[in-house]
Amino acid sequence: MPNCSVRVRHTAILGLLLLLALAVQGCLGIVWLGAMGIDRARTSDIEFQAFENSWVAAPHERQRLGLVQSIVVMPFAGDPVMAERWAAVFRDMTDLRVVSPSDATRYGVSEHGQIGLAQRTRVESRVDYVLIGNVAGQEPVKSFAGLKESSSQRLYLYLMNDSGALLWKTELSYTIVKGAKDLDEAMVTRALLTHVRAHANELGLAELGTRN
Incomplete structure (x- = not known):
């Protein structure tokens, strides 16, 4: 009888230890999920939509405008950082010489989207074409239980070229x-590059000498 009692006690102790271990693992799992949730609530993200209203000049017009x-790449009105990302995209996808927005500002350029600006910048930076961008955005709204702000941009x-002819x-x-x-x-630039590369044909970028 004593041996049986000892075995029962041993079994009970082992069972309790097993339950305790499972409880600890469960708590660790809950803590891990909580930490992941908190980290996700703090993380910023960007999502690109489909390209729209894309257009490229006809072959005879491109020939007239020149190679x-x-x-x-000028600083974009409304989102200067996006201009740097596009400069990186053109460097990666083409064999063109690309002057970045940060280099363009060294020429004392501060306005955006004017033909006179394109003329001046083209001459001073000795390039063929100027990429001008303008970003229109909506007011940010709260999301993720108020922990984040979401805003839509276009x-x-x-x-x-320097005469204002659109290519x-x-x-x-x-x-x-x-x-x-x-x-x-780095993640955003990679995502933009992947997005542009996936739509290069419909964008007409192949006509501008992009690489696959």
Whole structure:
């Protein structure tokens, strides 16, 4: 009888230890899920929509305007950081010489979207074409239980020469969700590059000398 009692006690102790271990693992799992939820609530993100109203000049018009060998990307009105991302996209997808927005500002340029600006910038930076962008956005709204702000933006892009002749244009809507953490710029640029590459043909970028 004593041996049986000892075995019962041992079994009971092992059972309690097992239950305790499961409880601890469950608590750790809950803590992990909670930490993931908090981190997600703090993370910022961006989502690109479909391109719209894309247009590229006809072959005979492109021939008249001249070969595109270099461009300068001007700071975009409404979202200067997006201009830097597009400069990175053109560097990666084309063999063009690309002058970045940060380099363009060294020429003392501060206005946006004017033909006179395109003329001046083209001469001073010695490029063939100027990429001008303008971003229109809506007022941010609270999301994710008020922990984030979400805002919809629409980018208007124009590639023109110094006389204001339009070679290419497109529009791109995107949504920015801002948390406590800043956007990961490397991640955003990769996402934009992937998005542009996937739609290069419909955008008419192949006519501008983009690589696959």
